Amino acid sequence: MGVPQFSLEVFPPKRNGPVGTIYDTLDGLEGVRPDFISVTYGTGRSADRTATARISHTVRSEYDIPVVAHLTAQYLDEQQADEALDMFQQAGVKAVLALRGDRVEGRDPAGVFCHASDLVAYIRKTCPDMDVFGACYPECHPDAANLDEDIAHLKTKVDAGASHLISQLFFDNEDFLRFVDKARAAGINVPIEAGIMPVTNAAQVRRMVSMCGARVPAGITAILDRWGDDREAIKQAGILYASQQIADLVSQGADGVHVYTMNHPATTRKIWNNVSSLFANR
Numbered sequence: 639m640g641v642p643q644f645s646l647e648v649f650p651p652k653r654n655g656p657v658g659t660i661y662d663t664l665d666g667l668e669g670v671r672p673d674f675i676s677v678t679y680g681t682g683r684s685a686d687r688t689a690t691a692r693i694s695h696t697v698r699s700e701y702d703i704p705v706v707a708h709l710t711a712q713y714l715d716e717q718q719a720d721e722a723l724d725m726f727q728q729a730g731v732k733a734v735l736a737l738r739g740d741r742v743e744g745r746d747p748a749g750v751f752c753h754a755s756d757l758v759a760y761i762r763k764t765c766p767d768m769d770v771f772g773a774c775y776p777e778c779h780p781d782a783a784n785l786d787e788d789i790a791h792l793k794t795k796v797d798a799g800a801s802h803l804i805s806q807l808f809f810d811n812e813d814f815l816r817f818v819d820k821a822r823a824a825g826i827n828v829p830i831e832a833g834i835m836p837v838t839n840a841a842q843v844r845r846m847v848s849m850c851g852a853r854v855p856a857g858i859t860a861i862l863d864r865w866g867d868d869r870e871a872i873k874q875a876g877i878l879y880a881s882q883q884i885a886d887l888v889s890q891g892a893d894g895v896h897v898y899t900m901n902h903p904a905t906t907r908k909i910w911n912n913v914s915s916l917f918a919n920r
């Protein structure tokens with residue numbers, strides 16, 4: 639059993655929002671020791687195409703934390719992908735999370751990178767020094783007919799060169815552990831980090847669950863029912879739930895956990911304080 643990784647996800651401030659808020663997030667994470675921070679990439683029309691590179695540069699150069707830049711590809715042609723990868727390289731990014739991205743209503747994909755595996759292969763070919771990560775879905779991606787089919791596609795992504803996988807959020811560790819067993823049986827042998835989203839308010843959970851289709855187990859439903867209107871209580875219960883999820887995953891041999899910070903550093907810091915000794919030997 640290897641040493642588990644602990645990593646975080648942040649997102650760039652909204653295009654018309656104050657840029658400085660990312661410093662509030664990163665400053666607020668002081669004391670947390672992630673192996674890396676990943677920075678999301680917007681897919682919608684209003685997305686700022688340079689934001690991921692700029693925030694990645696800040697994380698790496700001002701906070702001295704290794705960074706993974708996300709890139710969604712279904713709306714890019716090769717020239718646009720080259721431009722994004724060039725920006726990442728200039729920002730000192732050494733690893734990209736290669737994604738297909740979600741479909742934007744009323745917009746046709748470019749037809750070049752139809753699946754994330756196409757982008758993985760392209761980065762491997764054009765940027766041989768860049769490490770490439772991929773996403774995976776313990777409860778099956780919503781577009782896939784079933785988990786076996788999804789895992790077969792995941793194997794294609796790993797064979798194309800993805801060296802490390804980060805999972806979609808889930809709330810029941812059994813779903814993740816069963817998925818990892820199936821992935822291993824299918825010959826997927828790269829590290830798989832578990833995506834953990836702390837529950838901090840009821841509306842956010844409902845929004846995320848409707849977007850990604852994650853199952854809401856009884857423990858989370860109980861938290862929402864009991865404390866849905868009490869912002870502080872739900873936050874505290876959510877921090878404890880996420881901390882217990884992480885402790886259980888690490889004790890069961892997970893390769894690592896990836897916390898979706900939602901740019902709420904105080905929540906992430908409290909979780910870290912609860913679990914940091916589980917990651918002490920890195």
Ligand code: FAD
Pocket residue numbers: 677678679680681708709710735736737738739740741752753754755773774779780781782787788789791792794795804805806807833
């Ligand atoms: P893929 O790996 O291409 O899979 C998508 C679907 O296509 C699956 O159903 C799969 O089974 C199927 N498929 C794959 N290959 C094939 C094939 N060869 N033939 C037929 N079917 C195939 N979105 C953003 O917009 N920005 C982000 O920064 C972002 N970060 C994310 C980070 C993580 C860790 C995760 C889990 C998701 C993230 N997403 C992000 C959401 C992601 O873009 C969506 O879930 C998207 O719908 C799928 O992207 P993918 O890279 O997993 O796609």
